Amino acid sequence: MLGGRLPKELRRILPIYVACVLFVLFFARANPYKSPLEASEVIKRVLAAYQTPLQSTRSAFPRKIWQTWKIDPLDFETRDSERARSWTSMNPGYRYEVLTDSNDLHYVETHFGPGPGGLNRPDIVNMYRSLNATIIKADLLRYLMMYIEGGVYADIDVEALKPVDQFIPSHIDEDDVDLVISVEIDEPTYANHTILGPKSQSFCQWTFMSKPRAPVLLRLVDHILGWLEGVAAKQQKPIGEIVLNFDEVITGTGPSAFTGLILAEMARQTGNIVTWDSFHALSDAKLVGNILVLTVESFAAGQGHSNSGNHDSPKALVKHHYHASLWPSRHPRYSHPAFGMVEECNWNRECVDTWDANKASFPSFPAEEQARLIAVHDEFLKEKSDKEAAERAAGERQEADRKQNEILEACAEQLRGFAKEQEASQQPAQPEPAQPEQPAQEPVQQTETQPPAETPQKQPSPEYQLHTDDEIRHTDPKS
Ligand SMILES: *[C@@H]1O[C@H](CO)[C@@H](O)[C@H](O)[C@H]1NC(C)=O
Numbered sequence: 001m002l003g004g005r006l007p008k009e010l011r012r013i014l015p016i017y018v019a020c021v022l023f024v025l026f027f028a029r030a031n032p033y034k035s036p037l038e039a040s041e042v043i044k045r046v047l048a049a050y051q052t053p054l055q056s057t058r059s060a061f062p063r064k065i066w067q068t069w070k071i072d073p074l075d076f077e078t079r080d081s082e083r084a085r086s087w088t089s090m091n092p093g094y095r096y097e098v099l100t101d102s103n104d105l106h107y108v109e110t111h112f113g114p115g116p117g118g119l120n121r122p123d124i125v126n127m128y129r130s131l132n133a134t135i136i137k138a139d140l141l142r143y144l145m146m147y148i149e150g151g152v153y154a155d156i157d158v159e160a161l162k163p164v165d166q167f168i169p170s171h172i173d174e175d176d177v178d179l180v181i182s183v184e185i186d187e188p189t190y191a192n193h194t195i196l197g198p199k200s201q202s203f204c205q206w207t208f209m210s211k212p213r214a215p216v217l218l219r220l221v222d223h224i225l226g227w228l229e230g231v232a233a234k235q236q237k238p239i240g241e242i243v244l245n246f247d248e249v250i251t252g253t254g255p256s257a258f259t260g261l262i263l264a265e266m267a268r269q270t271g272n273i274v275t276w277d278s279f280h281a282l283s284d285a286k287l288v289g290n291i292l293v294l295t296v297e298s299f300a301a302g303q304g305h306s307n308s309g310n311h312d313s314p315k316a317l318v319k320h321h322y323h324a325s326l327w328p329s330r331h332p333r334y335s336h337p338a339f340g341m342v343e344e345c346n347w348n349r350e351c352v353d354t355w356d357a358n359k360a361s362f363p364s365f366p367a368e369e370q371a372r373l374i375a376v377h378d379e380f381l382k383e384k385s386d387k388e389a390a391e392r393a394a395g396e397r398q399e400a401d402r403k404q405n406e407i408l409e410a411c412a413e414q415l416r417g418f419a420k421e422q423e424a425s426q427q428p429a430q431p432e433p434a435q436p437e438q439p440a441q442e443p444v445q446q447t448e449t450q451p452p453a454e455t456p457q458k459q460p461s462p463e464y465q466l467h468t469d470d471e472i473r474h475t476d477p478k479s
């Protein structure tokens with residue numbers, strides 16, 4: 001494939017060159033059944049085929065918002081609906097689509113299978129079909145669908161704070177951009193830390209915007225496929241049975257893989273080595289090649305590290321609630337038996353240094369002291385998990401209460417409406433001493449309600465009244 005960006009001149013010449021080669025081949029073979037007219041048709045098609053993909057990137061970003069989740073949006077729980085609605089309500093000119101656990105495979109088969117319009121990549125389809133690790137599938141799927149159709153991808157727990165048309169600053173031409181990403185973690189002083197190092201500098205891939213066919217996305221997919229095959233070979237297991245820890249997910253398919261391939265793509269496009277230094281302490285959106293990198297505040301404000309500011313900043317475009325992240329519990333990461341996970345320091349220097357020092361000196365502690373520290377930590381973990389379970393239960397109760405209240409409220413609304421109708425139908429029959437001071441309005445009232453003579457006949461039961469509500473409206477001469 002001619003995936004990489006070609007210099008402008010070469011880009012212009014290439015189709016003609018290819019056409020010439022084919023032209024020569026055509027005559028060299030001297031097929032007697034084909035006329036020269038058909039040959040020129042062939043050349044036209046070849047030219048068209050080469051020009052279409054090259055030009056397709058010089059256009060606007062598709063007006064589409066993508067999410068992926070277990071279930072379709074009509075069945076989302078309230079919290080997810082609200083986040084999803086932040087995207088649709090803020091971007092009324094955009095379409096919205098969710099790929100689910102029920103329709104994802106069909107999507108991948110359609111677009112990457114051998115059928116019409118498919119890219120004929122059986123390796124991708126087979127990998128997607130065999131994979132069992134949800135988080136890896138989710139990572140792969142976002143790259144695949146953005147490669148095919150482009151638009152904005154956002155994880156289910158990401159809330160829109162600003163309309164998508166503010167993603168690209170006004171001084172940058174949308175034509176020059178193929179991909180919009182944001183810094184997430186910018187803590188390069190930890191670059192050599194054994195645990196934090198690999199994730200200390202990264203772009204996020206839980207929200208990004210792409211034009212269709214951005215080559216870096218397919219390269220990312222190829223990288224993941226190769227990596228997964230390597231893991232399966234090492235574990236001597238089929239793809240569906242491989243077991244991954246947290247760091248493997250991060251580095252294999254997640255933010256670290258994404259970041260590494262983005263930097264490589266930038267190097268490919270610009271011809272220079274691009275390192276994290278270019279994005280450290282970024283104060284303004286930066287375009288490298290056709291990749292636009294937004295500041296950490298844009299997508300990842302409020303983290304308490306990486307100088308990420310807060311969500312009130314005018315630069316904050318989205319808010320990540322991090323509640324879909326059940327996957328870390330399924331992919332264990334290093335946790336010291338007495339001091340826990342260094343990630344809990346949230347990149348606080350003092351905390352990390354203490355953790356490092358504790359971990360280093362732990363083996364030299366007397367066995368009793370080690371046992372005591374481990375017991376203290378176990379107690380802490382137990383309290384923490386009890387607290388989390390209680391919070392989850394409270395959340396579920398709240399959601400149940402809310403649903404119940406919704407039903408009760410709807411019921412009450414019905415009853416109020418009914419009471420009003422009842423009142424209205426009884427009014428003319430009642431004596432009217434209360435409004436003697438409004439004689440001018442009386443004729444108006446009479447034309448709007450039924451003639452008083454009719455009402456005594458009609459003393460309907462509540463059910464009857466409800467059912468005839470429509471009939472009354474239908475027989476109303478004004479309608
Ligand atoms: C990490 O290690 C490399 C090689 O030893 C060194 O050049 C670099 O300065 C170190 N970086 C940090 C942030 O300590």
Ligand SMILES: *[C@@H]1O[C@H](CO)[C@@H](O)[C@H](O)[C@H]1NC(C)=O
Nearest residue numbers: 131132133238239240241242
């Ligand atoms: C995939 O995961 C499910 C549930 O975790 C499990 O029951 C199934 O055996 C797994 N499949 C393979 C091939 O390991």
